[in-house]
Amino acid sequence: MNQKKKAMTRSCRYCQGDIPDSYRKNRCYCSDPCSYAACQIRSKLQYQNLKKEFTEGNRIEKILQDFHMSHGSDIFIPAQHFENLNMNWALKPEDFIHEEFKGTRIGEYGYLIFDNNTIKIYKV
Numbered sequence: 001m002n003q004k005k006k007a008m009t010r011s012c013r014y015c016q017g018d019i020p021d022s023y024r025k026n027r028c029y030c031s032d033p034c035s036y037a038a039c040q041i042r043s044k045l046q047y048q049n050l051k052k053e054f055t056e057g058n059r060i061e062k063i064l065q066d067f068h069m070s071h072g073s074d075i076f077i078p079a080q081h082f083e084n085l086n087m088n089w090a091l092k093p094e095d096f097i098h099e100e101f102k103g104t105r106i107g108e109y110g111y112l113i114f115d116n117n118t119i120k121i122y123k124v
């Protein structure tokens with residue numbers, strides 16, 4: 001095999017084996033079993049991500065529930081209280097609309113963030 005040809009050889013993304021030259025140029029795996037195994041891993045990762053998001057959702061819902069129980073609905077609560085519990089503001093599975101305000105709904109609770117760094121929680 002000449003040098004040029006060797007340099008062109010592509011490796012399977014799963015087993016790192018050579019992909020036969022006869023295969024389509026855009027092929028990433030050397031065989032169907034490798035392709036299938038890689039697909040299984042992708043599915044598993046997607047499932048783990050979903051599960052992680054679900055668990056995080058439960059954690060945040062619990063925080064909202066605790067504040068809702070201690071403060072009630074429609075009460076301004078300093079955002080700092082949430083920061084102390086490592087609140088995840090980036091988690092936005094659903095919108096929550098209350099009057100003309102748009103907030104975030106997590107499970108049975110919706111919250112709104114106000115400009116003065118306070119939060120209001122509502123049971124949905």
Ligand SMILES: [Zn+2]
Binds near residue numbers: 012014015016030034
């Ligand atoms: Zn392979």
